[in-house]
Amino acid sequence: EVQLVESGGGLVQPGGSLRLSCAASGFTFSSYWMHWVRQAPGKGLVWVSRINSDGSSTSYADSVKGRFTISRDNAKNTLYLQMNSLRAEDTAVYYCARAGAFSVATIDYWGQGTLVTVSS
Amino acid sequence: QSALTQPASVSGSPGQSITISCTGTSSDVGSYNLVSWYQQHPGKAPKLMIYEGSKRPSGVSNRFSGSKSGNTASLTISGLQAEDEADYYCCSYAGSSIHVVFGGGTKLTVL
Numbered sequence: 001e002v003q004l005v006e007s008g009g010g011l012v013q014p015g016g017s018l019r020l021s022c023a024a025s026g027f028t029f030s031s032y033w034m035h036w037v038r039q040a041p042g043k044g045l046v047w048v049s050r051i052n053s054d055g056s057s058t059s060y061a062d063s064v065k066g067r068f069t070i071s072r073d074n075a076k077n078t079l080y081l082q083m084n085s086l087r088a089e090d091t092a093v094y095y096c097a098r099a100g101a102f103s104v105a106t107i108d109y110w111g112q113g114t115l116v117t118v119s120s
Numbered sequence: 121q122s123a124l125t126q127p128a129s130v131s132g133s134p135g136q137s138i139t140i141s142c143t144g145t146s147s148d149v150g151s152y153n154l155v156s157w158y159q160q161h162p163g164k165a166p167k168l169m170i171y172e173g174s175k176r177p178s179g180v181s182n183r184f185s186g187s188k189s190g191n192t193a194s195l196t197i198s199g200l201q202a203e204d205e206a207d208y209y210c211c212s213y214a215g216s217s218i219h220v221v222f223g224g225g226t227k228l229t230v231l
Contacts, residue, residue, distance in 0.1 A: 035220070044123070044225040045158070045166065045209050059219050095165060102171050105154040105213035105220060110165040 002026040002109045004096045009114030016086050022079040022096030030074035032100040035107055036081050038092035086118045124210055124223035131229040137198040140226045142210030148221055150191040154213035157186055157195045161206045205230045
């Protein structure tokens with residue numbers, strides 16, 4: 001069974017940093033592209049970032065470019081999102097998601113999410 | 121990176137059919153046959169319902185179907201059931217730098 005379990009969310013002050021983790025199990029993690037997608041309270045899904053299967057290629061939404069860094073450790077089956085210079089508008093549930101079972105553009109499994117709150 | 125356009129809400133009675141539209145541009149929906157649809161119940165993670173425009177993952181009811189014409193994709197749910205009440209999001213590939221873009225979401229109410 002595919003499982004994606006996010007951790008690392010919490011309350012952080014504006015300008016602060018946080019690192020999210022996503023532990024993957026039930027599939028060959030190193031064979032899949034991975035994404036982070038966020039959802040502000042009461043709002044829709046917004047794509048944040050993606051990384052290819054070996055970590056050599058990444059891309060970011062304009063709203064987080066230069067502040068967030070996606071990475072992965074295939075030996076530990078873990079995806080990361082380093083978030084710096086956090087703003088109030090970054091407040092959201094952050095989902096870790098898998099892509100590549102059908103195409104690298106199709107997200108097929110999602111974690112349950114971890115809540116990040118940016119507030120003073 | 122503008123979001124794809126979906127109606128904010130749709131509704132239907134049990135047994136009826138509804139269609140949710142998803143309008144993008146020639147840079148995303150119109151250029152690739154890589155539109156996905158997700159169902160999200162309150163407090164839950166999204167679930168993949170349709171991929172590559174019209175394909176259903178294993179385990180998804182055949183009451184769900186997808187199509188595309190030009191820059192607009194559509195999700196049709198036939199034989200509406202109470203458990204179909206949820207938020208639905210479309211998503212399209214938008215090129216290697218942007219990668220994917222989501223629609224704003226549509227709340228489906230089963231009357």
